[in-house]
Amino acid sequence: MNTPQTMTELMARIETAVQRVVTAVSQLSAEQMTVPNLDDGRSVKDILAHLTWWDHWLLFTLPADPRSPHKAVAPPLMDQIPSGTTWADEMNGRVYSYNQTRELSAILAEFTTGYQHLLQRVALLSFADLYDPEGMSATIGYPVAPLILGIYEHYEEHADELEGIS
Numbered sequence: 001m002n003t004p005q006t007m008t009e010l011m012a013r014i015e016t017a018v019q020r021v022v023t024a025v026s027q028l029s030a031e032q033m034t035v036p037n038l039d040d041g042r043s044v045k046d047i048l049a050h051l052t053w054w055d056h057w058l059l060f061t062l063p064a065d066p067r068s069p070h071k072a073v074a075p076p077l078m079d080q081i082p083s084g085t086t087w088a089d090e091m092n093g094r095v096y097s098y099n100q101t102r103e104l105s106a107i108l109a110e111f112t113t114g115y116q117h118l119l120q121r122v123a124l125l126s127f128a129d130l131y132d133p134e135g136m137s138a139t140i141g142y143p144v145a146p147l148i149l150g151i152y153e154h155y156e157e158h159a160d161e162l163e164g165i166s
Contacts, residue, residue: 003149007127010148014122017155018115021051024162034104038161042096047158048111049099050092053077054154055114058147063139065124070117122148 004010025033025044033044056075064072077098082090099107129136130145137144 007125011123013152014155015119017152017159018119020159021155021162024159024165028165030104032165037165044162044165045104045107046096046099047162049102049107050095051154051158052107052111052114053095055118058151059118059121061140061147062121063136065121067124068121070120118151122151
């Protein structure tokens with residue numbers, strides 16, 4: 001699929017990817033969500049906790065927008081992000097460990113709130129916010145476009161995985 005060329009296309013792609021995950025999960029029982037039945041020994045609960053952490057990380061990373069009704073809060077483990085090129089993989093492991101003892105209901109609630117806030121926040125962005133190197137990218141210290149485009153890529157990846165569970 002091609003890279004969206006407008007914010008309208010981008011929002012539609014993100015919303016579709018998120019909805020695929022939500023639909024796949026809504027068809028599962030609590031037991032199905034907590035059984036480690038994915039290829040790598042993870043559960044649906046683990047995937048939702050993973051998506052939630054990254055959504056909250058992105059919300060916290062993006063500069064605040066005065067039009068947003070929500071204030072970004074640092075996700076757990078934010079103070080443990082290592083330096084280096086493998087930090088994302090390392091954080092995935094830490095997020096997995098952190099969430100093992102947490103209740104499914106709490107993770108589901110945070111997942112729902114997280115993706116809703118992220119959709120609202122992205123809707124406030126412009127294409128200039130994504131691609132102007134002197135704008136938001138300069139503010140946060142790295143390019144914004146890959147972070148925002150990565151939302152639908154991330155959700156599509158996990159939707160493919162979750163849609164295969166019966």
